[in-house]
Amino acid sequence: MRRYGDLVALDRVDFTVRRGEIFAYLGPNGAGKTTTINILAGLLHRDAGQVSVCGFDIDREGVAVKQRIGVVPEESNLYPELTCRRNLEYLGQLYGLGRSERRRRVDELLETFDLTEKASVRFRALSRGMKRRLTVAASLVHSPEVVFFDEPTSGLDVPSARTLRELIRTINRHGTTVFLTTHNLAEAEDLSDQVLILIKGKVVTEGATDEIGRQAAGAEILSVVFSANVPVDTLLAACPAVMSANITDEKWRFEVADVHQTTMQIVAWAEKSGLKILKISTETPSLEEAFMAILEKNSAGSEVRR
Amino acid sequence: MIQIARALFISRKDVESYYSKPPLVTWGLLFPAVLMLAIYVKNPSTYLTVAPGIIGMTLLFGNTSMAAIVITWEKRSGTLQRLLLAPVSHQTIVLGKVVSAAAYGVATSTVLTLGLVVLLKMPMVHLPVFIVGLLAGAATFALLGMIIAVRVREVFEAMTLLNFFRFPILFISGVFMPLDALPAWARPIAMVSPLTHTVELLRFGVTGQSWFPTPWIPILVLATMLTVSWLLAGTAFRRHANR
Numbered sequence: 109m110r111r112y113g114d115l116v117a118l119d120r121v122d123f124t125v126r127r128g129e130i131f132a133y134l135g136p137n138g139a140g141k142t143t144t145i146n147i148l149a150g151l152l153h154r155d156a157g158q159v160s161v162c163g164f165d166i167d168r169e170g171v172a173v174k175q176r177i178g179v180v181p182e183e184s185n186l187y188p189e190l191t192c193r194r195n196l197e198y199l200g201q202l203y204g205l206g207r208s209e210r211r212r213r214v215d216e217l218l219e220t221f222d223l224t225e226k227a228s229v230r231f232r233a234l235s236r237g238m239k240r241r242l243t244v245a246a247s248l249v250h251s252p253e254v255v256f257f258d259e260p261t262s263g264l265d266v267p268s269a270r271t272l273r274e275l276i277r278t279i280n281r282h283g284t285t286v287f288l289t290t291h292n293l294a295e296a297e298d299l300s301d302q303v304l305i306l307i308k309g310k311v312v313t314e315g316a317t318d319e320i321g322r323q324a325a326g327a328e329i330l331s332v333v334f335s336a337n338v339p340v341d342t343l344l345a346a347c348p349a350v351m352s353a354n355i356t357d358e359k360w361r362f363e364v365a366d367v368h369q370t371t372m373q374i375v376a377w378a379e380k381s382g383l384k385i386l387k388i389s390t391e392t393p394s395l396e397e398a399f400m401a402i403l404e405k406n407s408a409g410s411e412v413r414r
Numbered sequence: 415m416i417q418i419a420r421a422l423f424i425s426r427k428d429v430e431s432y433y434s435k436p437p438l439v440t441w442g443l444l445f446p447a448v449l450m451l452a453i454y455v456k457n458p459s460t461y462l463t464v465a466p467g468i469i470g471m472t473l474l475f476g477n478t479s480m481a482a483i484v485i486t487w488e489k490r491s492g493t494l495q496r497l498l499l500a501p502v503s504h505q506t507i508v509l510g511k512v513v514s515a516a517a518y519g520v521a522t523s524t525v526l527t528l529g530l531v532v533l534l535k536m537p538m539v540h541l542p543v544f545i546v547g548l549l550a551g552a553a554t555f556a557l558l559g560m561i562i563a564v565r566v567r568e569v570f571e572a573m574t575l576l577n578f579f580r581f582p583i584l585f586i587s588g589v590f591m592p593l594d595a596l597p598a599w600a601r602p603i604a605m606v607s608p609l610t611h612t613v614e615l616l617r618f619g620v621t622g623q624s625w626f627p628t629p630w631i632p633i634l635v636l637a638t639m640l641t642v643s644w645l646l647a648g649t650a651f652r653r654h655a656n657r
């Protein structure tokens with residue numbers, strides 16, 4: 109458990125990551141993902157609970173844990189004034205690699221991450237995607253057993269994100285356990301074997317990714333703005349395909365299973381009631397909505413949502 | 415042993431990163447050199463009474479400032495996190511940072527001393543004592559600078575906090591005013607100021623004379639202060655480095 113003042117940032121979070129898998133730690137912003145990584149990496153103390161990483165106790169054997177893990181933080185934290193090569197070289201020194209081993213490893217990483225040409229460019233002069241790649245390379249200098257990625261693709265353009273996901277897969281294929289946080293459901297589905305969903309510091313669900321993905325799929329959100337106030341009861345009565353409805357400002361958000369069918373019903377009803385549709389669009393439900401839905405489905409067969 | 419090697423890697427990287435900026439080195443030297451020159455021009459016969467004090471002052475300002483820079487700079491840019499993630503203990507990081515910060519003051523003071531010896535024919539009666547004073551003072555000041563700097567994020571905040579201590583002790587540590595001339599209430603403060611002991615060791619090295627009857631007194635006092643500030647720096651680091 110971890111508190112920040114009165115805020116309980118992590119509340120009875122309990123999980124085990126198996127060697128060799130990609131474990132996705134999925135949750136919206138502020139869920140407590142970074143806090144978790146910081147605790148696992150020995151950067152932050154917790155208020156209660158036990159943490160063991162690679163079989164070592166994080167409090168008593170912190171140095172042994174750090175020797176075996178790599179961390180790719182949300183914000184790149186390499187030395188802006190040093191060149192790519194010197195950054196990696198320095199980390200090699202800190203992790204105790206011998207001179208020749210260091211040189212070999214640095215060359216190899218620069219090659220793998222397509223940065224050989226940038227070897228003598230200062231870190232601060234790299235593009236965003238390159239910075240992220242070097243940060244990943246930096247976490248691998250000492251060939252760690254586990255690598256923690258904190259939202260690795262956030263802020264990257266689509267091709268860079270794709271390249272990075274491919275690299276994460278490669279790293280995992282070479283036997284490294286990957287723990288990655290993300291707020292992107294698709295990314296978790298794409299990459300991970302196992303997924304845990306964290307919302308507001310609590311574990312909502314955990315399991316094999318395919319399983320969880322199936323549960324989360326389904327509902328779509330249809331958002332509509334009408335020209336006048338709409339009585340919710342008549343609307344629900346007229347459009348049986350709407351699973352649930354709520355309104356913020358002028359905008360209705362309908363949870364629907366079938367976009368086409370529901371749209372047809374709404375259009376027909378609006379026509380009949382003399383309403384104009386000013387705006388209509390579909391939205392993928394936010395992670396929180398999707399998982400609140402899972403939670404409701406899981407917790408009670410008795411609940412009637414309509 | 416492994417940890418000490420890693421500490422030295424940390425220092426070397428710091429030296430590469432921060433000292434490559436020439437203005438830093440020049441400014442660290444310029445002020446004391448000009449001050450020294452002014453005193454010499456005014457009255458060449460008395461410059462020797464203040465020279466050890468000025469060298470001590472160069473050490474104090476250089477090292478505390480450098481400690482503030484090597485800590486707050488990395489804290490702000492987030493790179494201190496890299497060190498905290500690495501398999502090095504907190505004491506190792508403190509050691510690495512202290513060596514790099516202390517190296518700066520030692521370098522500027524040495525250049526200043528060489529200048530005085532060459533240009534003004536300053537004597538050097540007892541070089542080993544001078545060196546002990548230089549190194550022990552350098553390490554103590556660097557540690558004290560770190561203890562303060564690790565609490566804040568901005569270099570200027572650290573400098574402001576440091577100035578609360580640096581300027582007052584300048585006047586009670588025998589730099590400009592001989593210890594005998596201090597008012598009675600200031601004496602005890604002078605005795606707990608590491609600058610007093612550093613300056614007296616430097617003075618003994620230069621002139622063979624000191625306010626203390628033997629250099630062993632300031633050596634022992636400085637050794638104690640060094641140990642205490644080492645322990646305090648470790649604690650301060652554990653508490654504040656990750657904020």
Ligand SMILES: Nc1ncnc2c1ncn2[C@@H]1O[C@H](COP(=O)(O)OP(=O)(O)O)[C@@H](O)[C@H]1O
Pocket residue numbers: 112113115117135136137138139140141142143144
């Ligand atoms: N240093 C801090 N002080 C106070 N609150 C914090 C601090 N760091 C994080 N929090 C709060 O803890 C919660 C979890 O944060 P974080 O772990 O960064 O979430 P995530 O990485 O999932 O977006 C958030 O509500 C955040 O505001």
Ligand SMILES: [Mg+2]
Pocket residue numbers: 138141142143182258259
């Ligand atoms: Mg985060």
